[in-house]
Every structure is written in structure tokens, then in C-alpha cells.
Amino acid sequence: MSETMSPDAVMPKGAFAALIGVSAARISQMISEGKIGPEALVGEGRLARIRVDIAKRQINAKRDIGQAFGNGLMTRLGEAPPPEPAAPAAPRPDSIEEQIKREKLRASQFANRKSAEEEEARKGRFTETDEMRQAMGRLAASMLQAFEGSLAEMAADVAGQFGVPARDVEHTLRLRFRAAREDISKRHRRDAAGMPETMETIVTTNEDAAA
Known part of the structure; x- marks a missing residue:
């Protein structure tokens, strides 16, 4: 795919991540770390797109050489880095709104149960x-x-x-x-x-x- 791609090719971050075999989150991390510089970006923020050829060269130039050889890999221009495991997503904490809804539900269940017990008491069950x-x-x-x-x-x-x-x-x-x-x-x-x-x-x- 990389052999027939235009040197000026531009694609979304997700597509570029799939091309080089990493997660989309890893691409955002590379941008934050400076491994993918502004010269390889079109636009800013979440909707920024990647200049494929420039981004590949920047990644290869800034890769850890010791890690590359330790993994038995040769660093060559235009060669995609090895796939990296995606970091597990941290559990999302409940929002204040969700906590309030949960407490309201618990209070409603308690009130309904108490009402049911009082009704049973009126019937002489208790x-x-x-x-x-x-x-x-x-x-x-x-x-x-x-x-x-x-x-x-x-x-x-x-x-x-x-x-x-x-x-x-x-x-x-x-x-x-x-x-x-x-x-x-x-x-x-x-x-x-x-x-x-x-x-x-x-x-x-x-x-x-x-x-």
C-alpha cells in the first residue's frame, strides 16, 4: 500500500494508525511527544490529518534505536514501526449527574419497599x-x-x-x-x-x- 501511495498523501489519524499498525490513541500520543511534528499535520486538534510520508520519516528518525535493535528490527526510511499494544482504557468515573440519578433510584426503591411493608402491616401480615x-x-x-x-x-x-x-x-x-x-x-x-x-x-x- 505504501509503495503505490502518493508522497503527498494525507489521511485521518485513525487511517494512518491502521496503516502503520498502531492504535489511534498511540498516534495522538506521538503527536504529544513530538514524534510527529507540526510539519506532518494538516489542521489542529482532534480533527487534524496526517501527511503520511512526512510523518513516517519523523517517526523513524525519532525512534529509540536501542529498542529497535532489541526487537530485532531494522530502521529504514518508509518502513512502518512494529505494532504497539493499545493501552487499556481507564475506567470512566461516574459523572455527578449519574451519581445523583443512582442515589435517586436507591431512595425511590427504599421508599417503595417501605410503603409495601406498611401496606402489609395494615393487612395484618406483620x-x-x-x-x-x-x-x-x-x-x-x-x-x-x-x-x-x-x-x-x-x-x-x-x-x-x-x-x-x-x-x-x-x-x-x-x-x-x-x-x-x-x-x-x-x-x-x-x-x-x-x-x-x-x-x-x-x-x-x-x-x-x-x-
Whole structure:
């Protein structure tokens, strides 16, 4: 390609980089280092174009001779330098606008999740374990008291049916009831002690599901 190219050929920096086997970033670096001088440039800045023949001569004239021989290469006029690996691009830091957008998104997700949790609480889905344990105890105690209050009535019915003193029947029923109540209380305390202090419930929002 270089043998048929006009000595006055001019091309963009990217095309010249491909011609000599380096990256476009390397060409910009050569310009900054002075390896490609102003005589080889047409225009200025990012849109500057390269005079091919002059740029090649300048590059070859300013190359490190020791490096050229160390790589087993001969420096000759018009010969393209060996390809150089492109430097890895440094990660671009987030702009202030992107950081603000990210923080707004995080705040929005937090607010939506909190709103969802409050809605679940209104539905009765969230309940403190200790509060539930106490409520169960109150319910059980209320049921036992109601049953105990009906013992006299039940004793009177049994006594009338079998012709025995109602007082004796009620006394026997109360003894049996107290033993049963003690057994029920022990089982209730054992079951309550085995309940965890808290139970985890995960509430997700539409934004969480899409993430």
C-alpha cells in the first residue's frame, strides 16, 4: 500500500494508525511527544490529518534505536514501526449527574419497599412474635374461664339425669378440669417457648422484581 501511495498523501489519524499498525490513541500520543511534528499535520486538534510520508520519516528518525535493535528490527526510511499494544482504557468515573440519578433510584426503591411493608402491616401480615404469643395466651385463658364457668350448670344436668347430688358432681368435674387445665398450660408454655423471637418476611416491589 505504501509503495503505490502518493508522497503527498494525507489521511485521518485513525487511517494512518491502521496503516502503520498502531492504535489511534498511540498516534495522538506521538503527536504529544513530538514524534510527529507540526510539519506532518494538516489542521489542529482532534480533527487534524496526517501527511503520511512526512510523518513516517519523523517517526523513524525519532525512534529509540536501542529498542529497535532489541526487537530485532531494522530502521529504514518508509518502513512502518512494529505494532504497539493499545493501552487499556481507564475506567470512566461516574459523572455527578449519574451519581445523583443512582442515589435517586436507591431512595425511590427504599421508599417503595417501605410503603409495601406498611401496606402489609395494615393487612395484618406483620405481627410481632411476642405480641402474638400474648394474644394466644389471652385467648386460651378466656376459653378455659368460659368452660370453668359452665361446670356448675353441667354438674346440675348430670346430677338430675343420674339422681346424684349436684355438689358431688361439680366437685369431681372441677378436680378433673383443674388437672386438664394444668396439663394444657404446660403444653402451651412449651409451645410458646419454641417460637422464634422474630420471623423474617421479605416484601418485594415491582422495581425489586425487575432488578
